[in-house]
Amino acid sequence: MKPTRKRSLRPTLRSVLGRAHLNVALLAVGLAGISLTLLGVLALSVYANHNLQLIARSISYTVEAAVVFDDSAAASEALALIASAEEVAEARVFNGEGEQLARWQRADSGMLALLETQVARALLDEPAKLPIMHQQQQIGRIELVGQGRSLLLFMLGGLAGILCCTVLSALAAQYLSRRLLGDITRPLRGLASVAHAARRERSFDRRVPETAIAELNELGNDFNALLDELEVWQSHLQSENQTLAHQASHDSLTGLPNRAFFEGRLSRSVRNAASQQDHMALLFLDSDHFKQINDTLGHAVGDEVLISVAERLRAQLREHDLVARLGGDEFAVLLTPLQTRRDAEHIAEKIVASMKLPVQLDSGRSVATSVSVGIAYYPEDGADPASLLNAADAAMYQAKRKRRGHWQVAQTERSANPIDNRS
Amino acid sequence: MHVAARRVTSCAVSLLLAVLFIATGPARADTATTNAQAQQRAKAVTQVVLGIFSYARWPVEPSPLRLCLVGPTEYADDLIKGQVQESGRPLQVKRLLADDSQVAQACDAIYIGKLDQRQRDKLFERVSGYPVLSISESNDPCTIGSLFCLRVSDQQVAFEVNLDSVARSGVRIHPSVLQLSRRRAVQP
Numbered sequence: 001m002k003p004t005r006k007r008s009l010r011p012t013l014r015s016v017l018g019r020a021h022l023n024v025a026l027l028a029v030g031l032a033g034i035s036l037t038l039l040g041v042l043a044l045s046v047y048a049n050h051n052l053q054l055i056a057r058s059i060s061y062t063v064e065a066a067v068v069f070d071d072s073a074a075a076s077e078a079l080a081l082i083a084s085a086e087e088v089a090e091a092r093v094f095n096g097e098g099e100q101l102a103r104w105q106r107a108d109s110g111m112l113a114l115l116e117t118q119v120a121r122a123l124l125d126e127p128a129k130l131p132i133m134h135q136q137q138q139i140g141r142i143e144l145v146g147q148g149r150s151l152l153l154f155m156l157g158g159l160a161g162i163l164c165c166t167v168l169s170a171l172a173a174q175y176l177s178r179r180l181l182g183d184i185t186r187p188l189r190g191l192a193s194v195a196h197a198a199r200r201e202r203s204f205d206r207r208v209p210e211t212a213i214a215e216l217n218e219l220g221n222d223f224n225a226l227l228d229e230l231e232v233w234q235s236h237l238q239s240e241n242q243t244l245a246h247q248a249s250h251d252s253l254t255g256l257p258n259r260a261f262f263e264g265r266l267s268r269s270v271r272n273a274a275s276q277q278d279h280m281a282l283l284f285l286d287s288d289h290f291k292q293i294n295d296t297l298g299h300a301v302g303d304e305v306l307i308s309v310a311e312r313l314r315a316q317l318r319e320h321d322l323v324a325r326l327g328g329d330e331f332a333v334l335l336t337p338l339q340t341r342r343d344a345e346h347i348a349e350k351i352v353a354s355m356k357l358p359v360q361l362d363s364g365r366s367v368a369t370s371v372s373v374g375i376a377y378y379p380e381d382g383a384d385p386a387s388l389l390n391a392a393d394a395a396m397y398q399a400k401r402k403r404r405g406h407w408q409v410a411q412t413e414r415s416a417n418p419i420d421n422r423s
Numbered sequence: 424m425h426v427a428a429r430r431v432t433s434c435a436v437s438l439l440l441a442v443l444f445i446a447t448g449p450a451r452a453d454t455a456t457t458n459a460q461a462q463q464r465a466k467a468v469t470q471v472v473l474g475i476f477s478y479a480r481w482p483v484e485p486s487p488l489r490l491c492l493v494g495p496t497e498y499a500d501d502l503i504k505g506q507v508q509e510s511g512r513p514l515q516v517k518r519l520l521a522d523d524s525q526v527a528q529a530c531d532a533i534y535i536g537k538l539d540q541r542q543r544d545k546l547f548e549r550v551s552g553y554p555v556l557s558i559s560e561s562n563d564p565c566t567i568g569s570l571f572c573l574r575v576s577d578q579q580v581a582f583e584v585n586l587d588s589v590a591r592s593g594v595r596i597h598p599s600v601l602q603l604s605r606r607r608a609v610q611p
Contacts, residue, residue, distance in 0.1 A: 062599075064599065065474075065478065065597070065599035065600055065602070065603050066603060068474040068477060068478070069470070069471055069474045069580075069582075069600075069603060070467065070470055070471075070579075071579070071581075071603060072579075134477060135477050135511075136511075
């Protein structure tokens with residue numbers, strides 16, 4: 001529960017890259033923009049103050065005579081003439097006694113004017129005051145209130161520039177991060193798909209392609225090397241497994257399936273036959289005098305005889321029939337599907353006949369051998385594997401008791417019509 | 424001859440008027456209410472006269488500046504107290520008779536009160552060719568004679584400039600003063 005939740009909270013590579021790019025871009029633009037705007041505002045306010053002083057000076061020259069003659073109308077006119085053309089919000093002229101001689105005020109209102117006033121108040125040394133001199137005497141003074149329009153426009157422009165640059169750099173950051181993401185994720189995706197194929201489908205033949213990024217390429221190469229090893233290991237393991245499986249289900253001496261394999265196959269075949277109403281025959285074989293051969297001629301000869309018997313057995317069977325070594329000198333044959341009882345008896349006959357030829361030993365000697373065969377039919381002699389085996393076993397012992405080297409059909413209550421044993 | 428005769432008659436008329444004015448004017452104006460006004464005007468006149476002096480440049484800068492009051496003046500009471508100009512140049516004020524022959528040599532500036540036409544002509548004849556700054560107090564058309572003509576009212580003391588006279592006198596007047604006077608002439 002916990003790990004999955006954690007995983008869902010983890011940011012993707014894309015979001016990490018995007019955020020990193022965006023942060024860098026915003027930081028750069030913000031720092032540059034703010035510092036430039038601040039510097040600009042500072043420089044501009046210095047110039048604006050200086051400009052205000054210059055305007056005051058020029059007004060003082062112009063109204064000097066009017067102040068000397070205490071001429072309010074002339075002063076007002078001169079004041080309006082200069083102030084209206086400059087960035088001045090308000091201008092006053094006072095005479096020597098401190099009385100206001102002339103006053104001019106810019107007649108605009110509205111949001112911009114209000115903002116201008118605020119900006120001017122914040123950034124300009126207000127009001128700019130300058131004495132009016134005439135013959136080295138102060139005859140009056142001028143007070144100027146700046147308008148701050150250019151400052152405001154500069155600040156608004158700066159702000160707009162910052163915003164514009166921010167948007168642009170955000171877009172650029174998005175684009176760059178997407179490109180970088182592509183460069184990084186493409187090889188990673190290739191790696192992931194190869195890893196996925198290797199894990200799910202055990203297909204070790206795919207390899208990670210080369211990439212431009214050195215670390216990822218190295219990772220891919222290592223991964224490929226790992227895949228090579230895995231492939232070798234896997235094939236080795238598979239062959240090992242096959243060998244082991246074969247060994248588990250087969251007899252090492254004769255190469256025939258063993259008892260476990262045979263029983264499994266038998267019960268499967270019984271199930272199939274039951275559902276499809278098929279007939280089968282189970283042959284139980286036992287080598288005659290095998291113990292004697294083993295005891296007198298040695299185990300090596302016994303083994304040779306067993307191998308030979310197995311070979312001959314196999315040679316007599318059809319493609320779908322199964323022969324297995326149940327243990328010692330006991331063999332079993334499963335005939336399926338079976339058309340008629342006669343077929344089974346025919347095969348039993350052939351088997352018995354095939355054993356008539358003496359077994360040629362490696363040492364050059366030959367040993368005579370024979371088998372006794374017990375036949376049990378499904379479903380007549382047993383409806384389940386165990387009873388079928390028992391019936392065949394019993395029939396084999398019967399054959400052994402009567403005549404070794406012959407076959408015998410099981411004789412159970414269910415066998416409708418016991419057939420005479422024939423040679 | 425005709426011109427001379429006409430001038431004589433006009434002089435006589437103006438003299439008559441002046442006599443009438445002098446006889447009746449003060450009698451009417453000399454009331455308590457106008458006293459303060461008169462003082463105010465005198466102060467304003469002083470300011471304007473000193474202002475004009477401050478914008479005037481003589482060929483040789485006089486020190487002290489000798490101002491002569493000629494004829495009966497109405498607003499020169501403050502001037503005559505004698506004072507130091509704003510520039511620090513001392514001002515020497517004295518009264519002269521209208522027919523004083525030394526007027527051109529004794530004065531750098533003359534403040535002209537009420538004179539009849541003959542006296543005015545005589546006065547201007549004497550000072551012509553000398554760098555003398557003349558200011559008329561009385562209402563004068565300001566076409567001939569004085570460099571400056573005052574227009575005294577309760578609100579303001581204005582003045583006009585006679586550019587021909589300024590050019591002839593040799594006293595240089597700062598252009599801003601000329602501008603101020605011209606604007607005033609246009610304004611009404």
